[in-house]
Amino acid sequence: MTVVSNGHAPNRDDFEAVDERLAAVLDAEVSDLQEILDDELSARAQLQALFEKSKTREKRLRRAIAALSGESAQHTTQQDKATRQAGMTWHVSDEAVERVWAGFMKLYDQKGEPVTQTMVSDSMEGIGPDTVRKSLERLRSTERVRLAGKTRGGGKLWAPMPGGTDGA
Amino acid sequence: MAREHLTILDLSDREFLLIVRDVSDGDGWADAIDVADQLDLTDKRSASSRLSWMKRYGAVEREYERDEHGQLRTSRDGTPKHTQRWRLTELGLAMATGKLNKTTQATLERMDSGALLMTARFLSGRAAADTSAGKLVMREWRHGVGRY
Numbered sequence: 001m002t003v004v005s006n007g008h009a010p011n012r013d014d015f016e017a018v019d020e021r022l023a024a025v026l027d028a029e030v031s032d033l034q035e036i037l038d039d040e041l042s043a044r045a046q047l048q049a050l051f052e053k054s055k056t057r058e059k060r061l062r063r064a065i066a067a068l069s070g071e072s073a074q075h076t077t078q079q080d081k082a083t084r085q086a087g088m089t090w091h092v093s094d095e096a097v098e099r100v101w102a103g104f105m106k107l108y109d110q111k112g113e114p115v116t117q118t119m120v121s122d123s124m125e126g127i128g129p130d131t132v133r134k135s136l137e138r139l140r141s142t143e144r145v146r147l148a149g150k151t152r153g154g155g156k157l158w159a160p161m162p163g164g165t166d167g168a
Numbered sequence: 169m170a171r172e173h174l175t176i177l178d179l180s181d182r183e184f185l186l187i188v189r190d191v192s193d194g195d196g197w198a199d200a201i202d203v204a205d206q207l208d209l210t211d212k213r214s215a216s217s218r219l220s221w222m223k224r225y226g227a228v229e230r231e232y233e234r235d236e237h238g239q240l241r242t243s244r245d246g247t248p249k250h251t252q253r254w255r256l257t258e259l260g261l262a263m264a265t266g267k268l269n270k271t272t273q274a275t276l277e278r279m280d281s282g283a284l285l286m287t288a289r290f291l292s293g294r295a296a297a298d299t300s301a302g303k304l305v306m307r308e309w310r311h312g313v314g315r316y
Contacts, residue, residue: 013243013244014244016243017243017244017245017247020243020247020249021243027213027216027217027220028220030213030217031217031220031221034175034217034221035221037175038175038176038177038310041175041177042175042176042177042310042313045177046313143182146182146183146186147179147183148183148186148187148190148206149187149190149206149207149208150206150207150208151208152208154208159186159190161182161186162186162264162265162267163265163267
């Protein structure tokens with residue numbers, strides 16, 4: 001005779017095992033989607049870079065047309081001014097980057113922990129916060145500094161990259 | 169709640185691994201929550217997710233859960249259980265702290281465009297063939313090209 005039974009009630013380990021497997025599956029799904037999103041953002045950044053290059057070429061062509069045809073270059077000048085005001089085009093000089101690097105390292109050595117852009121800016125005279133910000137981004141792109149965390153307010157914390165003090 | 173992004177463009181793998189090292193204990197183990205806190209992430213899963221990817225690429229390992237006798241704890245199907253702590257592997261440490269020697273760097277800096285192209289071809293071939301570091305090489309490239 002066949003005995004029909006519901007079996008034993010699942011114990012706590014069963015639930016934990018299922019939870020863990022479910023968490024692993026969900027984590028893998030989320031990670032896969034995150035990777036696809038990374039690709040999308042990367043592709044968009046590259047398109048954005050192409051877009052900016054195209055705008056620069058357009059500006060040069062307009063200037064050349066204005067110069068050759070003798071037309072007023074006022075339109076172009078106004079556009080340049082607007083772009084300058086938006087802070088889009090200026091680049092920080094190599095000298096400024098080196099000054100910020102020296103100021104950053106001095107401060108970092110004093111503190112012995114990652115520092116914010118504002119702290120670097122406050123510790124230096126005659127150099128603006130925008131210059132410090134752009135210099136730190138330049139130093140990051142050459143792997144002399146690294147993003148080492150964020151403050152509670154979302155400010156970036158900077159630290160030297162291993163080997164960054166060797167110079168780049 | 170919207171998921172916070174912690175993409176390769178926001179933070180390079182090298183920067184991420186160095187943060188893991190920064191918040192680690194004396195044995196090199198770092199809790200995912202401490203990594204998330206260091207980055208001021210409200211959604212802690214973003215840090216765990218990135219750590220999971222780093223584990224797949226071989227840059228970090230995850231701590232096994234053990235009982236009071238030091239024996240591995242396993243699920244009923246025999247799979248070892250893990251804690252939420254992670255540690256850099258040898259490959260991860262090399263990625264986080266390694267650097268080119270001066271001779272190699274000088275050689276690369278002197279290259280003309282043609283040589284640079286050939287080097288890129290060589291490196292892409294090496295990366296495709298390298299099952300351990302290959303994916304990390306591709307991601308490093310993507311960070312550099314996408315961000316700067």
